[in-house]
Every structure is written in C-alpha cells, then in structure tokens.
Amino acid sequence: MGKDSKSKDAGAKGKGKGKQAGGGSEENVSKGKGKSGKASDGLGTCTYVKARHILCEKQGKINEAYQKLQDGWLSNGDKVPPAEFAKVASEYSECPSGKKGGDLGWFPRGKMAGPFQDVAFATPIGATSAPFKSTHGYHIILSEGRKN
Structure with a gap:
C-alpha cells in the first residue's frame, strides 16, 4: 500500500480546520502511544477509515447542512445516525x-x-466533524469505522 499523493473524489489539499462537533474536542486527536504501540484513543494509528461526507462549493450551503445535523442531533450531544x-x-x-x-x-x-x-x-468513530474547507470546497465528515 504505497502512498498516493494525488487526491481522488473527495480528497483535498489546502488549509482547513478539523475540529469535531458533538462534544468532541481537540484533545480527542491525541496520538499518545501505550505499550502496544497503538494510540490510547485509537485515532492516531489506524490505517483505514470508513467515512461519509458532504461536499459543497459554497460555505452557506455546507452551513445549512450542518445546521440540519445540529438541529436534529448534535445540539443534544447525540451522534448522527449514518442513515440520517x-x-x-x-x-x-x-x-x-x-x-x-x-x-x-x-x-x-x-x-x-x-x-x-x-x-x-x-x-x-460515530462522530461528525464541524465544517471545514479544502481546495475542493467545504466538507462535513461522519466517521463510521477504522481498522489497520
């Protein structure tokens, strides 16, 4: 599995913020390792991620989508069900x-x-990111799984 530096489909280059929503914090992205060599929170060492995303060209449209998620689940501290x-x-x-x-x-x-x-x-896993910008537009990601 060599690294492919070119992005495909939803890949993105550029600067953006990656703060989590729904009670997540930047502390959740810690990459501290225990004896097993795996990150204690499971975020820093996985090789594969299963995800869904929303991509919009305009910030206003991604904010509308995020507000819909916010109103339904995130404002209550709930996780957004993948089907929703x-x-x-x-x-x-x-x-x-x-x-x-x-x-x-x-x-x-x-x-x-x-x-x-x-x-x-x-x-x-199960959390939804806050909207962030890439060279492709604005995204929201729902993490559904991770594995090595």
Missing part, C-alpha cells in the same frame, strides 16, 4: 458520492490529501 447523515448528504452534497449518501467506503491513509485526510483520521 446519508439523507442530508443526498440532499446537500455536490459530490458524486452524495447519490450514495456521501459514502466513501474504506480508504487508506495517503489516499485523501490535506485537511480531508487529517479530519477523517482524527474524527472519532
């Missing part, structure tokens, strides 16, 4: 994956570039 995230992605996402509920499937570290990869690998 998929409905919002189908409605708002401008990425071809939007037709599949934003499903990106499993992807390895190195496939997605820049802030997209950073946020995807830093968002805890």
Whole structure:
C-alpha cells in the first residue's frame, strides 16, 4: 500500500480546520502511544477509515447542512445516525458520492490529501466533524469505522 499523493473524489489539499462537533474536542486527536504501540484513543494509528461526507462549493450551503445535523442531533450531544447523515448528504452534497449518501467506503491513509485526510483520521468513530474547507470546497465528515 504505497502512498498516493494525488487526491481522488473527495480528497483535498489546502488549509482547513478539523475540529469535531458533538462534544468532541481537540484533545480527542491525541496520538499518545501505550505499550502496544497503538494510540490510547485509537485515532492516531489506524490505517483505514470508513467515512461519509458532504461536499459543497459554497460555505452557506455546507452551513445549512450542518445546521440540519445540529438541529436534529448534535445540539443534544447525540451522534448522527449514518442513515440520517446519508439523507442530508443526498440532499446537500455536490459530490458524486452524495447519490450514495456521501459514502466513501474504506480508504487508506495517503489516499485523501490535506485537511480531508487529517479530519477523517482524527474524527472519532460515530462522530461528525464541524465544517471545514479544502481546495475542493467545504466538507462535513461522519466517521463510521477504522481498522489497520
């Protein structure tokens, strides 16, 4: 599995913020390792992530999508169910994956570039990221799983 520095589909280059929503904090992206060599929080060492995302060209549109998630779940501290995230992605996402509920499937570290990869690998399983910017537009990510 060599690293592919070119982004595909939802990969992104550029600067952006990767803060988590729904009670997450930047402390959640700690990469401290225990005796097993794995990060104590499981975020820093995984090789693959399974994720859904919403991509919008305009910040106003991604904010609308995020507000819909916020009103339904995040403001109550709940996690957004994947099926509900998929409905919002189908409605708002401008990425071809939007037709599949934003499903990106499993992807390895190195496939997605820049802030997209950073946020995807830093968002805890079941959590939804806050909107962030890449060169492709504005994204929201729902982390569905991780594995080595």
